[in-house]
Amino acid sequence: MSKFFIFLTFIFFINSYSQRNTLRGEGLGVSNVSDKSQKKVKDTTSYEKAPIDLYKIYTLQKDTTYVDTSLTIKSEYMYNLLRKDIFGLLPFANEGHTYNSLDFALSSKNAMPSFGFKAKHFNYLEATDIKYYNVPTPLTDLYFKTVMEQGQALDAFLTVNTKPNLNFSIAYRGLRSLGKYVNNLTSSGNFRFTSSYYTIDKRYFLNAHFTGQDISNQENGGIVNLQEFETSEDPFNERERIKVYFTDATSLLKGNRFFVDHSFKLNKENPNSLVFTHQFNQEYKFFEFTQPTVNERFGDTYTNKISNKTRYNHLYNKFGVAYKTKSYGDLEFFIDDNNYNYYYNSVVYDINGNITVPNSVSDRINMIGGNYTYLINKINVRLHTSQSITDQSISNIEASANYKLNDDYNFQFKYQKLNSLPNLNFTLYQSGYIDYNWFNNFKNEKLNQFEFSAQTKLLNVSATYKVLNDYLFFDNQTNNITELTVKPIQYDKTINYLSVKANKEIKFWKLALDNTILYQSVEQSDDIVNVPQIVTRNTLYFTDYVFKKAMLLQTGVTFQYFSKYYANDYNPLIGEFYVQNETKIGGFPMFDFFINARVRQARIFLKAEHFNSAWTGYDFYSAPNYPYRDFIVRFGLVWNFFR
Template sequence: MNKYFLFFIFFFSVLSFSQKKLAKDASINLKDNSKAKPIVSKPSSGSDANSEVDPKVKPPIDLYKIYNLQKDSTYVDTTLTIQSEYKYNLLRKDIFGLLPFSNEGQTYNTLDFGLIKKRTQPTMGFTAKHFNYLESDDINYYSVPTPLTDLYFKTVMEQGQSLDAFLTVNTQENLNFSIAYKGLRSLGKYVNYLTSSGNFRFTSSYFTKDKRYILNAHFTGQDVSNQENGGIINTNDFESGDDRFKDRNRIDVYFEDATSMLKGNRFFVDHSFKLSKTNPNSLMFTHQFEYEYKFFEYTQPTVSSRFGTSYSNRISNKTRYNQMYNKVGVAYTTKSYGDLSFFIDDANYNYYYASVIYGNTGAIEIPNSIADRINMFGGNYTYRIKDILTNITVSQSISEPSISNIEANAKYRLNDAIAFEFNYKKLTSLPNLNYTLYQSNYINYNWYNNFKTEKTNEFSFAANTKWVNLSAEYKVLNDYLYFDNTTNDITSLLIKPVQYDKTINYLSVKASKEIKFWKLALDNTVLYQAVDQTDNVLNVPQITTRNTLYFSDYVFKRAMLIQTGFTFQYFTKYYGNDYNPLIGEFYVQNEKKIGDFPMVDFFINARVRQTRLFLKAEHFNSAMTGNNFYSAPNYPYRDFMVRFGLVWNFFK
């Protein structure tokens, strides 16, 4: 990723002077927008945020627009709220429902099953390695009156740092560029646990003066590299509290030389053209293009018996994947009858290895590739009745295999303080490609399957009120796919993909509420989950909770806002999924439970103008509550450590 970083430095220096500067006495109006809420905008290029700005006038913060492909827009938030604390992590988002591993940049165990989203078409798989890999829907686009820079820095576990640097600029009112690089290096506390990753992003947005043509495009170059130690061998060494093992490097791990790497590049374009210059009720043509190439590689110079026997004395597995996607549509917008659109898409993918595997008869038993083309046809209808917004999307494949998706959504806003949302989704999806085909130097990790499509019926409800924010989700799963350990022994991993032939019913209810009194606040989030199934295939903790008690006040003649308090996190004991680094996936196990341990953090945060400072004592109760804290059965959670950093915004 060094070439992307050097390109970023060069581009930063050029663009810093490419836009008209404000007058010397003009600074950004950073009024307190702690009560700011996301603004749902009409489909646009974000141009409303970038009207002509008088250089002598302070641009308000809400002119610095951020929007996604769905055209939902927000503006840059420089406030210090409890959400700022929750989002101050490598993923730059609230990770409630995700349990991180001991080192920054490793994977996350999923406590909230509702966070797992399915799609009709297959993905490459290796999902445990994709948490820090930005997909197309994760990329934002911008419109700003003056250049905007965002710098994120945070210390890591040992010998390294985490940095995310971002710059966006409008060279013209209707033309925006942004460039960013997120880099991470962290040695970790355990043997062979180094993480190193880089995420380069470049975006551009453009619209014509008459706003008939709108373009959003991006390029990403990403790599996620992890040393993989397979977890600790003897959990008694960790749990005993013996002073010898407080230095975690002394605890024996399964692998001392294994490494995994996920790397990919993506080009993406989304644009539209409106047929009429003046008539608002006009046809609009849309096109979306995506090309992505990526690979997952696992190397291990020393063969481990934990995965069984092998073909060679050195393991080097490499799975390659590329995809070209095109989606063409036509839409018609009316004021009285809503918006109607139709589309057809073409997904052409290739998933492959360098060799084939022959069976005993001499015939090819496991091929080296899966190549397919999937075409789908669908439509979308959106209609607003006063304060009710409804949306229906239907899509169906017109090629084999048969897959489909039906989504219905209704939103109702009673007033500024109360809103409701209802969703229904019926999805038929193809298995991820690593369920169908996988090759390895380990003999037992070679398979070629012909699974059925997965079927999901999902109902969800959300209510945001001044009393409580409440959401509920109910899923009915059929032909559910998962990875299972055929040995029923976590010390020996012979993992295979399995399709469950019975129905699984899943229910979740989440409630959140912040209670404020004087300068104190108590922020609470509680998640309840229940699963009805014949076998223990989908395992989740029944209760997951996060409670934060904090104090906020201005000091130094209101020049600084401070925020300090405690965050308590907890989840009930359950058979948590275990992690297999060879295939980059979590698998179901029913031998060891994890959970039922408190995680308490103490933090002191501060804001000075547009700079936010963060200091946290993470899991400071670890020595008080016993060494029974795990992210997965053989992977301990994080020990007590102190970390600090900042988020700094520049407005030129």
């Protein structure tokens, strides 16, 4: 965490230096940004602020938004470690540990095999999660939030345009939280650096980033005796007195990535022109589980201490040529090269000396495909298709249409047909625990998915329908929570999944009631995809200006609930959730009381989380033997600095 404070000091120094330069009419004055803002600097001591919509944020898909310093109910929902609305995710007791998925529609899959260890990746920023910026003056974003015990969550970000066409950003997210239970410390760091550039004639565009991330969790395996938690009588109301399975186990996910996406337009004069594109991604990561004292819960071992380390190297190149027109849309053809090596430093032999589990899975996959985008009237159509040209039989077809009638009515439809390779930890895994060694040759997973969403003045609604074949999952072979022999399984039957989510905010005077409800249904021969039928979140809140309109105040109560179901349980050894059909969780209410305020660009948050925990019974769990959070008061802020 000391690295973070050094970084924070650096940001304040750069920000204050930029402010002094701007006030003097030097360096990054607003006059460098655009024609409509060139005359805002009136002299060397007085100036007008740049409009907020000039502080742009965009993704690789060129979806563009701008910096939002408002205080709305969405600000409340996004005030968490992931900095996004986590409706459909159920956090574990300690900040930054993991999340159980209540909304199966949130799960996604790529045609290419991923590293796996999905339970450890919620706080891991993928290449598509990185944002790029273009700002008229230096912009700083500071996030702070208290945690459960002995630590804090901090996220500091700075972006600056040294020229109108050249942007840099640097950010670091740091977390340390001891937690309330034994052996439950979380510690993580997410460093990212981005750069964006385009030539004055706008023929060449470049977006690049570097990330260095490490996510460390002490793993206690959950509580041993549920009665100790559910009675919560002295001394077990002090959570460190409750017995847990492991007292010295730790997991670590660490990765570095360098990413470049750039394009060059052949003809600068003609709007109908060829554009050459290239994308490069080089990433190394590993997942490590260490346990100095072996535990019989995972079965017999090869050694007297556990140190499992899974490594992954990934090199990706994508080359494309696009023809962009004003009248007929944009057409692109591409070929990509996906080279990966997933490996260990050992092999596993049987009693006859034959290798049963190799040390690596390596492959090189080439795909060809195309993209087409066309805007006709108010309908934006996008088509994507890709197919492997090497030995692997994988493919992806996507189609979407977006119809925006006006600012009040927007409709979207998506379809995807995917034939994908299994994640690599389904294929190969090695461990000091004998039962956790496997090498499989699974079939490809097949997915057909339909999505529809409508945003209207009356109601926001979205629906997802999935048809899954050859679905892969982890399953406990013992059907006993005290003995975990979890292995990957492929389901040979069809699974049909349907979800419908609706959202509506009702406003009256200075009061508002924001409602979100999710309905889910699964058709399957066996209980493989288990989901709660109903998930709901309802917030009643009051908003008004106080102190002669110097402060905007927002206060209210949020109610959350999901129906009982056989929730997936968490296995820290493999960093994955597994299917179980012995213990149901859910059916408990969660009430949060919050008071938020906004003073200029500073937003202050105070929340009493799960304040009803002692009144409604200690039967609340995030997974079958992992308790949800007790009542806790937390506070913090988000502060933006301009100039």
